[in-house]
Amino acid sequence: MTRILKGKDYEREGTESYNSAAYSEAKQKYNLALEIYREFSLQDEVKKIDQQLKKIDEKLSNDDQNKKIKEIRAEANEYLQIGDYKSAINKYIEAKVISSNLGLTKEVSEINNKIKQINNRSIIKKAEEYEDTAAIQLNKQNFSEALFNYKQAEKIYSEYGLSDRISKVREKVKSVKEIKLLTEAENKEELGDRQFDNQKYEQAISSYQQAQEIYKNAQLETKANKLGEKIISVEVAKTFNKAKEYEKLGDQLAGEENYKKAVINYKQAQGIYSKVNKLKDFNRIQEKIDKAKNEQKGFFERLFSLKE
Secondary structure, eight states, X not given: OHHHHHHHHXXXXXXXXXXXXXXXXXXXXXXXXXXXXHHXXXXXXXXXXXXXXXXXXXXXXXXXXHHHHHHHHHHHHHHHHTTOHHHHHHHHHHHHHHHHHTTOHHHHHHHHHHHHHHHHHHHHHHHHHHHHHHHHHHHTTOHHHHHHHHXXXXXXXXXXXXXXXXXXXXXXXXXXXXXXXXXXXXXXHHHHHHHHHTTOHHHHHHHHHHHHHHHHHTTOHHHHHHHHHHHHHHHHHHHHHHHHHHHHHHHHHHHTTOHHHHHHHHHHHHHHHHHTTOHHHHHHHHHHHHHHHHHHHHHHHHHHHHHO
């Protein structure tokens, strides 16, 4: 009888430990009680203790699972801190499966929200990477690549309704387009300068006009006016060069004693010098004309004297 009472004491202590959530201690006490009840074949008490032990095992199992969930979520957070979104999501999914098996609906809902937030953050990070790539390409003047990446970022921001980011990236797209056009204009102007230096006047004028049109569209009047002055300079140089060609041909003809044609070419050159206000050149050509006429007159005089 004393042993049975001892079993009852163990059972009572086990119940107290169970109610205090000291499950391991409760299990120990219940097992001591169970041993005594089996010794005296107290089947009702044995059955009752077996049920309590089963509850304790379930509690201990759930505690282990809850601890596991916390550990997995802690690992997920660590991945999240370093920006490894894929690994973080995988860990959260693992925690979600355990929570679902335990019927922890609140835990499952929290994890679902966390995964959604990470997916959003991951996509935003991708948009930011597009922006970074665009900036690098812009520095290299790879304008098409820069525009492509900015537009990819804009597309993501638009999907998530991030109006502030959309506005900023659109400003960047606008800037890239403007820089692209201005760079194109500057390149055309530099090409025109080289063509001018090489006396490719028609090509130089075409290049300057293309650059000027871009500057006008961009409302850069100062740059457009500067190009207008360059075009005039090319026209003058082109005209002046034509005069030089007439003068050179005149010199050649005079050297061949073809004074009549020499005078014709000199006058063509003189007319051009007059139009471009080259007075010094105009007077110099006049001297050549006078000389050619005198040479022509002397030539005929010598010819007539030979006939006599």
